[in-house]
Amino acid sequence: MTITAETAAPAAPAPDGGDKPAPGRAALIALLAPIRPRLITAAAFQVVYAVSALVPFVCVAELARVLLSPGAGGAGRVWPIAALAVAGLLVRFLSFGVAGAITHFADADLQLHLRRRMAAHLSRVPLGWFGERNSGHVKKVLQDDVREMHHLVAHAALDLLAAVVTPLAALAYLLYVDWRLTLVVLIPVPLFAAAFAIMMRGYDEQMRRWSEANSRISSAVVEFVQGIAVIKTFGQTRRSYRRFAEAADDFADFFAAWVRPMLRLSGLSMAFISPPAMLLVSAAGGAVFAANGWIAPVDVLPFVLVGVALTAPFLALDMGSMRLRSAAESAGRVAALLDTPPLPEPETPTRPIGHAVGFRDVSFSYDGATPVLRKVSLSLEPGTVTALVGPSGSGKSTLAKLLPRFYDPGEGEILVGGADVRAIGSAELYHHVGFVLQDVQLLRTSVADNIALGRPEAEREEIERMARAAQIHDRITELPRGYDSVIGEDTHLSGGEAQRVAIARALLADAPILVLDEATAFADPESESAIQDALSTLVAGRTLLVIAHRLSTITGADQIAVLDGGRITERGTHDQLLAAGGLYARMWAAHVRDDERDWTRR
Known part of the structure; x- marks a missing residue:
């Protein structure tokens, strides 16, 4: 040897x-x-x-x-x-x-x-x-x-x-x-x-x-x-x-x-x-x-x-x-x-009726021992905006990811249109629930194919219309081959540009329920303004669940749920929660101080 x-x-x-x-x-x-x-x-x-x-x-x-x-x-x-x-x-x-x-x-x-x-x-x-x-x-x-x-x-x-x-x-x-x-x-x-x-x-x-x-x-x-x-x-x-x-x-x-x-x-x-x-x-x-x-x-x-x-x-x-x-x-x-267990699919799928969302006594643990969510109940009415806020590790992202079945809850149920998400087939569920996350994943294919991922049969006119609504059309036309430019070969998009492509994708998919992990958290000021304009188009008329990192972006939400230690400790509008003087009020005060400090530095 x-x-x-x-x-x-x-x-x-x-x-x-x-x-x-x-x-x-x-x-x-x-x-x-x-x-x-x-x-x-x-x-x-x-x-x-x-x-x-x-x-x-x-x-x-x-x-x-x-x-x-x-x-x-x-x-x-x-x-x-x-x-x-x-x-x-x-x-x-x-x-x-x-x-x-x-x-x-x-x-x-x-x-x-x-x-x-x-x-x-x-x-x-x-x-x-x-x-x-x-x-x-x-x-x-x-x-x-x-x-x-x-x-x-x-x-x-x-x-x-x-x-x-x-x-x-x-x-x-x-x-x-x-x-x-x-x-x-x-x-x-x-x-x-x-x-x-x-x-x-x-x-x-x-x-x-x-x-x-x-x-x-x-x-x-x-x-x-x-x-x-x-x-x-x-x-x-x-x-x-x-x-x-x-x-x-x-x-x-x-x-x-x-x-x-x-x-x-x-x-x-x-x-x-x-x-x-x-x-x-x-x-x-x-x-x-x-x-x-x-x-x-x-x-x-x-x-x-x-x-x-x-x-x-x-x-x-x-x-x-x-x-x-x-x-x-x-x-x-x-x-x-x-051997990775697949997502369980129902033998006889149920079709949801309407776009109301409900969390009913939901508990969840990643390892089966340490609970991340504890008996969480929350209702999202059709066409309303619900924001999730709380300290790091409070369970915001976990709760939001349970809605599109990134995971299934250990206890309780999540309802979409009156039906448990586990009783809805995955393909049907994703026709009703879309999501735009901070960590955008773009495929190594054309920009047009990336936008049409949720609707591959979409016509080019529809794709371009959604790109305009997402404030990304002009940037795409500047690429070497326009909408046919391949991500990773012909071009590399910035974080803000990739977010707008993801928003165009969500607009084309046209899901009535949307999970939004605040898309502007890592964007530069110019991209942030364009993304905010695109989001205004995206959320119109949809049932929206927002994971809020910047409190100033959710002051107009229909309801704000404050999570702490895996439980909802406060719920209400921005003004109601400020008046309550609880965790949200303290977080808002800290947010205001940070903004004032940043303004002074400028």
């Missing part, structure tokens, strides 16, 4: 600490089920390849035995043996090509099958699942982990099989020639095994330490890159870089201390089974046996030619096992994604 950075280092865990994978081997076996018959067929051809690969060498040895043996009786066997050698070569190349073609086509079908299956499954999981994971995690599973299984399916599985079959076939032939000299030729194998066992002592513990060290350096890199702007602003670049450099140095020291002694043992163990060593053992053993009359000199030739094949595949076994382990880890993550 040759120890390199690749062989010593296992596949790194998902950087976001995502779902723990299911047992990898079992997951891998289950995921390979659709192509198992083709893999078995490819394995049969690979066995033929592994055996036929030895045929030319065996034929050369047998040809030498025939030609060098006394007497002319064997001369007639020369041409059949030569023909067999040629046939062996042809069968080898043919079986290798067929096996490889089968596995590559099977791998392509498997990747397509898995990606389609995951895409279909992701369309059924709760929207909140995506909020708990970054796009990098989903991309890694969909793209990287599926691709990682390619090496196993298309290459490593066949290499592993050949690495087992070829030595066994060689061993069988050599035992047929002379079992005693075969045992001598096998002497380096236990020496290799002993050196390898010593080298691998404490391997699991070192793997654990490697993962910890790798996580520390990854965290240092992320911290350094993400915080570089703030670090430079406060003149702390040298200190921050020193933390990164120290983490890198610690990792290098650990890795070197682990791998350096393994490199010596690795070199020693590989020396025992290297082709020159095997050739030396075969030749020396054969010479001793021939000198003592235990074997005919011509019978030494098979051991010189074929003996090397006994240990040559050991490196392939090592590399193949690495691929197997890596593929198993990837399969575990794919299986974990596919």
